[in-house]
Amino acid sequence: MKAQDFRYERPSTMDEALAILADTDQEAQPLAGGQSLMPMMNFRLAAPDVLVDLGGVPELSGICEDNGEIVIGAMTRYRDLMASEMVARDVPLLAAALPHIAHPAIRNRGTLGGSLALSDPAAESPAVLLALGGSVDLRSASGQRSVAADEFFFGLYETARQPEELITAVRLPKAAPGHRFGFYEITRRHGDYAMIGVAVAQAPDWRIAFFSVAGTPLRATDAEAVLNADASDIDAAVAALASLEIDGDRHGDPAMKRHLAGVALRRAIGGMS
């Protein structure tokens, strides 16, 4: 199948892009790396009237430090994140997750902002954002706001972003000495979406975010409480996953996925550095 007819726009500034999204007469959708949106359009799961290609807006790309946070432009591609010394040094949890995201061809085009806007429940970056307690900068023609990771993910492919808003940047706290991070995912083949995965931060409080367990990435707050009381009690942290509301999917029923969650958590903590 081919995509339904659409108008293609390639603005060169953010204001131009926001003006097109603000026009409520037509449904406009931003195009980032196109790695998910183009297949969705070809399958007619998405049928925007106007496609707003963000590739011509330079202010949406780049990585910088601002007030103790690493700020990543929404259009920054995975390839550039993997090549960044700042990401490797200051956001090691993101650096650990990146090689697990799809394959090089997809990472050459796919963007961090696109992944967070899509909010696939099996994607790595939403869980990394949640484990780090970062935030998402949003802008529309009428204003801007920042939404904390804990308030960003609503449901299956649903986020706090409104249709007229662009994700402009992602803010992740810079790692400090003594902070530790771990990442582990279980897949049938490297590069596939995970059957289950977990991102863990001890910075200095514990934050644990699972992905591919439910409609959104999920924090394991009971397990976090166990580890905040005694960081060596990993058995109790795994037992505390009993309270996590895990859905079954094509990979397994909730009981099997809960078992895998425990395996992933032990391995993520075992590999923390």
Ligand SMILES: Cc1cc2nc3c(=O)[nH]c(=O)nc-3n(C[C@H](O)[C@H](O)[C@H](O)COP(=O)(O)OP(=O)(O)OC[C@H]3O[C@@H](n4cnc5c(N)ncnc54)[C@H](O)[C@@H]3O)c2cc1C
């Ligand atoms: C074969 C295959 C395997 C994959 N495996 C994985 C995997 O293992 N893990 C993983 O995480 N991902 C995986 N992906 C998805 C890939 O990581 C994509 O990069 C990601 O889903 C979307 O990023 P994108 O930049 O391509 O966004 P697009 O496809 O361009 O857009 C996705 C959605 O986000 C919206 N959007 C994009 N940018 C913005 C913005 N700045 N503001 C507001 N809305 C925006 C678009 O309108 C669209 O609705 C895979 C994709 C393929 C094709």
